[in-house]
Amino acid sequence: MCDDAAMDADADPDSDLTARVLASFAGTPSPRLRELTSLLVKHLHAFVAEARPTEAEWAHAIDFLTRTGQLSDDRRQEFILLSDVLGVSMQVIGINHAASETATASTVFGPFFVEGSPEFANGDDLSGGAPGDPCLVTGHIRSTTGVPLPGARIEVWQADETGHYDVQYADLPTPQGRGHLFAAPDGSYRFWTVRPVAYPIPSDGPVGELLRATARPVMRPAHIHFMVTAPAHRTLTTHVFAAGDPHLGHDAVFGERPSLITPFTHHAPGPTVDRDWYSVDFDLVLDPL
Amino acid sequence: MCDDAAMDADADPDSDLTARVLASFAGTPSPRLRELTSLLVKHLHAFVAEARPTEAEWAHAIDFLTRTGQLSDDRRQEFILLSDVLGVSMQVIGINHAASETATASTVFGPFFVEGSPEFANGDDLSGGAPGDPCLVTGHIRSTTGVPLPGARIEVWQADETGHYDVQYADLPTPQGRGHLFAAPDGSYRFWTVRPVAYPIPSDGPVGELLRATARPVMRPAHIHFMVTAPAHRTLTTHVFAAGDPHLGHDAVFGERPSLITPFTHHAPGPTVDRDWYSVDFDLVLDPL
Numbered sequence: 422m423c424d425d426a427a428m429d430a431d432a433d434p435d436s437d438l439t440a441r442v443l444a445s446f447a448g449t450p451s452p453r454l455r456e457l458t459s460l461l462v463k464h465l466h467a468f469v470a471e472a473r474p475t476e477a478e479w480a481h482a483i484d485f486l487t488r489t490g491q492l493s494d495d496r497r498q499e500f501i502l503l504s505d506v507l508g509v510s511m512q513v514i515g516i517n518h519a520a521s522e523t524a525t526a527s528t529v530f531g532p533f534f535v536e537g538s539p540e541f542a543n544g545d546d547l548s549g550g551a552p553g554d555p556c557l558v559t560g561h562i563r564s565t566t567g568v569p570l571p572g573a574r575i576e577v578w579q580a581d582e583t584g585h586y587d588v589q590y591a592d593l594p595t596p597q598g599r600g601h602l603f604a605a606p607d608g609s610y611r612f613w614t615v616r617p618v619a620y621p622i623p624s625d626g627p628v629g630e631l632l633r634a635t636a637r638p639v640m641r642p643a644h645i646h647f648m649v650t651a652p653a654h655r656t657l658t659t660h661v662f663a664a665g666d667p668h669l670g671h672d673a674v675f676g677e678r679p680s681l682i683t684p685f686t687h688h689a690p691g692p693t694v695d696r697d698w699y700s701v702d703f704d705l706v707l708d709p710l
Numbered sequence: 711m712c713d714d715a716a717m718d719a720d721a722d723p724d725s726d727l728t729a730r731v732l733a734s735f736a737g738t739p740s741p742r743l744r745e746l747t748s749l750l751v752k753h754l755h756a757f758v759a760e761a762r763p764t765e766a767e768w769a770h771a772i773d774f775l776t777r778t779g780q781l782s783d784d785r786r787q788e789f790i791l792l793s794d795v796l797g798v799s800m801q802v803i804g805i806n807h808a809a810s811e812t813a814t815a816s817t818v819f820g821p822f823f824v825e826g827s828p829e830f831a832n833g834d835d836l837s838g839g840a841p842g843d844p845c846l847v848t849g850h851i852r853s854t855t856g857v858p859l860p861g862a863r864i865e866v867w868q869a870d871e872t873g874h875y876d877v878q879y880a881d882l883p884t885p886q887g888r889g890h891l892f893a894a895p896d897g898s899y900r901f902w903t904v905r906p907v908a909y910p911i912p913s914d915g916p917v918g919e920l921l922r923a924t925a926r927p928v929m930r931p932a933h934i935h936f937m938v939t940a941p942a943h944r945t946l947t948t949h950v951f952a953a954g955d956p957h958l959g960h961d962a963v964f965g966e967r968p969s970l971i972t973p974f975t976h977h978a979p980g981p982t983v984d985r986d987w988y989s990v991d992f993d994l995v996l997d998p999l
Contacts, residue, residue, distance in 0.1 A: 438804065441964060442797035449924040457761055458924055462796060464757035469801050472749045479802045483789045490779015490789075500772045500779075507751060508731035512758050513768045515727065635738040635747055675730060 439466045485627050492626045496588045498532040502628045505529055505674035506637070518655070523565045524708040528659050529676040531646065532623075533578060533586040539600045546613035547600035553582035553615025555698040556685065558661075562604040562649060562705050569608025570707065573651035576601045577612065579644070584620025604651075616685060616699045617643040619668045632673070639673050642666035644681075647705060654707040661703040728755045774916050781915045785877045787821040791917045794818055794963035795926070807944070812854045813997040817948050818965040820935065821912075822867060822875040828889045835902035836889035842871035842904025844987040845974065847950075851893040851938060851994050858897025859996065862940035865890045866901065868933070873909025893940075905974060905988045906932040908957045921962070928962050931955035933970075936994060943996040950992040 442462050449455035474482065492499040504510045510529045518527035541547050548555075562573040578599045580586050587597040604610050621639040624632060632639050644660035662669065662677060664684045669677060685701045688694070731751050738744035763771065781788040793799045799818045807816035830836050837844075851862040867888045869875050876886040893899050910928040913921060921928050933949035951958065951966060953973045958966060974990045977983070 438797055438801055438964060445797075445926050445960070445964075446924050448926070451923070454923055457763070457767070458920075460757055460761045464753050464760070465796060465798060466801060467756075468749055468753035469798055469805070471753070472746055473805050474746070474802060476802060476806050478746070479793070479798075483787070483793060486775065487779045487782045487787070487789050490776045491782070493776045493780070498772070498776070500776050504768070504772060507754060508727055508734075509754060509758055509768075512727055512755060513763060513765060516758070516762050517765050631747075634740070634743055635735050637734050637737070671734070675727060675734075 439463070442466070485631075489627045496535075497623070499623075499626050499628060501530070501532040502622060502626075502674075503631075505531065505676075506622070506628055506632060508675045511675045514658070518658075520655075521565055521708050523706060524655075525657055525659055525704070525706045526678040526680050527657060528678055528681065529674050530648075530658050531674070531676075533588060534576075534646070534648070535578070535588055535596075535599065538576060538578070539596055541600045541602045541612060543602060543605050543609070543611045544613075545600075545602070547577060547598065547602075548581075548613065548615045549587070549595055549597035549599070551581035551587070551597035551615050553618070555694050555696070556614050556616040557611070557698070557700040558614060558645065558703065559609070559611045559700070560703040560705060561608045562610060562651065562707070563608050564651075564654060565706055565708050569604070570651040570654065571604050571606045571608050573604040573608070573649055573654075573705075573707075574601055575604065575610050575705070576646075576648040576650075577614070578646045579614065579617050580620050581615055582618050584618055589623070614645070617645050617663060619643045619666055622673050637673065638668070638671050640668040640671075641673055642668040642677065643685075644676075647703075649705050649707060651707055653710050655710060657705060657707050659705070661701060663701075728752070731755070774919075778916045785824075786912065788912075788915050788917060790819070790821040791911060791915075791963075792920075794820065794965075795911070795917055795921060797964045800964045803947070807947075809944075810854055810997050812995060813944075814946055814948055814993070814995045815967040815969050816946060817967055817970065818963050819937075819947050820963070820965075822877060823865075823935070823937070824867070824877055824885075824888065827865060827867070828885055830889045830891045830901060832891060832894050832898070832900045833902075834889075834891070836866060836887065836891075837870075837902065837904045838876070838884055838886035838888070840870035840876070840886035840904050842907070844983050844985070845903050845905040846900070846987070846989040847903060847934065847992065848898070848900045848989070849992040849994060850897045851899060851940065851996070852897050853940075853943060854995055854997050858893070859940040859943065860893050860895045860897050862893040862897070862938055862943075862994075862996075863890055864893065864899050864994070865935075865937040865939075866903070867935045868903065868906050869909050870904055871907050873907055878912070903934070906934050906952060908932045908955055911962050926962065927957070927960050929957040929960075930962055931957040931966065933965075936992075938994050938996060940996055942999050944999060946994060946996050948994070950990060952990075 446458040489499045562570045643663040643666045649657045662682045664682050685699045688698050735747040778788045803816050851859045932952040932955045938946045951971045953971050974988045977987050
């Protein structure tokens, strides 16, 4: 069934494959989607051409990606975690949040944000009973123009002293270490929580397999997540990192930024708190739109 | 909390991000895994740097990949389908099956192969009652050296006249259009099935969304899948394509190869079959290991 002429047509079978795939996207109505799909094909084919995966390796990649999707649900997003450990989340942050030099630096969003957190007043305790050393967090929200931003919404989420976020517990009845509040008329904010600790990113899934197979550290230095929104300003997604954490310098998700490293001050038991406690002062400065 | 020195350190925050991510994989014990992860980071970061996705676009990509994993199970593999429509499956085939000029060309494996197909004898009907015009498939299995390969295992799978594979039906009690047989002592094989028709690839999932958004055709030209294994020879994964199919030239998964296009001969009702039927003769030629 194979005559010689037909065979010759196959002699260099894939010389034009990438061109044919690119051509298949040429009719995409949206110019931006046409650009994105064309660039995806170009770079994906370049990766495959250089990596030359065996069929077993490609099947492993397919299986890895499939399991990464299947592990994700409304409480866990393993694909965001994969994007994080490959440095892509941080790269996307860098592309979209090239903040001015006087604004607070952005960092990764991470997989543990949850919509609909409880609301707190300034001075409240948002730990929700999470285990850990008490920690008072204070600061001011302002614009890079210098004006305070009263009413700015401050969303906070963090792990407890065991290194777990509330959503990682199966049956927690209420949120812990998670909430939102609004800046006071002078732009200040103030809440109690527990002192954050370094923790391993979830390593019981495909991302954990990848990190173990590549002998990469799984720890994130201690941090508290912030997302700050204010009218006429760019939303700021960032962390405060605890100065002195031994895992600074090799954050598993490349989220560390020097300007975000801030001292957490130790306080001995006293009239305010009857056990060891900590405090941190962290200003959040937003770029105008 | 942000002094000027710290701010300066962030002035060009991501100038060394890719280098830091590459460095994180430098300790990978397996040299091949180190190579694969490094190339992945290099090409993935190059894609992101050139495409400059917004955060919303990246979130859409994460969601797309997540749903692609979640739609996959033991009867459907949406990630293989994604690899297929991006031309990567065909690229991997090309890298790993650079067949000699006299061997049968390879093509995509596709998402519908199932382990453990029923065994048939030469001359049997493997349609299993699938709807369609009867079709007799014959040919010889041989080595590129010219010697016949008696006992070669021939795995066959195909869609019925509605364009569906058996595994796409929810409650089919037994396989249809799927089976394996072994080449006779002279290397010949022969089985009855139904004539394959062109069909759309599954388009109710993320891959279908992608093809619609990019105005790409979803059809595959009519074909029967073969996978042939014989001792001391390379496994051959291929299709026979039906000559004259109007979808030849724009196969949704880029699997088409000129040398695999073969006439399916029409036969009027007669003593052998009391309705219109077809036949195709398709030899399968394997490279020695």
